[in-house]
Amino acid sequence: MTIETISSKKRKPQAGETLGPANTLWRDAARRLLRHRLAMFGAAVLCIVIVMGVFGPAISPYDPNGMDFANRFAGPSLEHWMGTDDFGRDIFSRVIVGARVSLQVGLVAVSVATLFGTALGLIAGYSARATDEVIMRAMDVLYAFPAILLAIAIMAALGKGIDNAMIAIGIVYVPIFARIARAAVLGIRNEEFIIAAKAMGAGDIRILALHVLPNVLSPIIVEVTLSLAFAILAEAALSYLGLGTQPPDPSWGRMLSEGRAFYRQSGWMAFFPGFAITLTVMGFNFLGDGLRDALDPKLRR
């Protein structure tokens, strides 16, 4: 991206619209992303997972909760690609339907974390020293807890269940977004365009929303993608511990804990749900890394 390409696009920007250079930046980033092989692989995996999540019950070959006692512990075969579990339920169907819980929890938890974390980070980075200190020390405190442990503790207080798992995982990741947003704000808060906006009489909220936020967006987008990976791992962990999804709903983490007693005779019960988790998490990680490379070419190696 050169200066010429920017200035050659002369047209009057509308109010609230980002200027030419930003558009070029996003287009450049998109082009780099499309050329990033691992990112595209990740995106492809995620497309499959999303289709599974959205259309799960409609496309699964069997009823995911349908029991078939004549067919308990059947190994992988043409009828049951991933075998059946201790109730004779088709594991492949349960893996397909389980995608929904993972995606749901991931999306809600990361939205909670992004919203609160980014807002706190923006405020901290933009405010006077005292406010900044109070917010960031509070974030340090939350960050001092190992993630899973904090989620477990919050679940212990709120009670078991998938809704509380979303809240717990969301809270755990608030400090990460706060730190990233704050660091990004500190990097630009003395730039001329911010000072100019101030001089023109723009209020703090207007400056934060219209001038600061668009400029800190790219690190946040990258972190959202990577956090989705973590959130899905965390949901699987909580469900594995029996705190998240409650029976009989299939979730990948739950399936792993339900199969625990039967691992010796039917290893497929332990294998496939975990494989689904790994693949999905890997999809988000690949896409996140690709986004980082695409949005910040300077960091590229």
Add this chain to the structure above:
Amino acid sequence: MNYQYVVQRLLLALIVVLGVTFVVFMIMQIVPGDPARVILGPYASDESVAGLRDRLGLDRPFFEQYLGWLAKAARGDFGQSLLNGQDVAPQLWGRVGPSLELALVSLAVGLAIAFPIGIVSALKQGSLLDIVPTIFSQIGVSIPSFWMGILLILFFSLNLDLLPPSGYTPISEDVGDWLAHIILPAFTAGFVSASIQTRFIRSAMLDVLNANYVMTARAKGLAERAVILRHALRNALINIVTIIGLQITALFSGLVLVEIVFSWPGLGRLALNAVEERDYPLLQGAVLVIAIIVTIVNLLIDLLYFLLDPRIEYA
């Protein structure tokens, strides 16, 4: 040396620990409804609920409760278990040893994997020796540690019958048995943290390999070995130590799960048991002790960072 940094860092750790106690105290406060009722269940009589409320001090004003709890916790008194009425503290101390043993061995395993691979990746950037480890580390960060633990148990314990699937023997009783029990959990936690560390060690090495002083060292005619070990690695270490510090919290997060999968008698497993039994004082004690351990380890690593690089100043 800039001792102001040390003082400020200590002060920060103190603030964090104080905040941590507040969060831990809040665990019981945010229980929806009446915590005493939740603990005892729907069939308990009103008298016993009132009795428990009194015992836990739930009727007193919020800050009085917190300060009272804090004053006791500071003296190492975490209250009594709701399940068996015994003091929580001795139960916690018994778990600290096994947890720290597992943490240390996992960290060692992780670094033993990450250092050679990270350095070689950086030296052979772009070659197969770089690409294969990079892909492996991508897979490593995506694998749920509990799933990897399950697969390792399936393979090494149930199929090959080489290592015990779970449990713990104190090192003072039988070193060989202790080792046999710690291998699988330590490898599980270590592998995951190695995946992250490999990436950071690689990029820290890449940073210094292009630095002028490395070029100078080469120009002086130093052997490549000396250039890498004495000049490059030593400078890269500063960044690597910071990253390891940041990783400590993540390592402990993974250890909570690994302890549960391998029935390792540490604080993480104790915390989960406490959740299942609704034993809030025990849970609070376990969470508090883990968070304080993590904070202290982070503090020590920051101070180590300070010793390694005298240029550092508190920002």
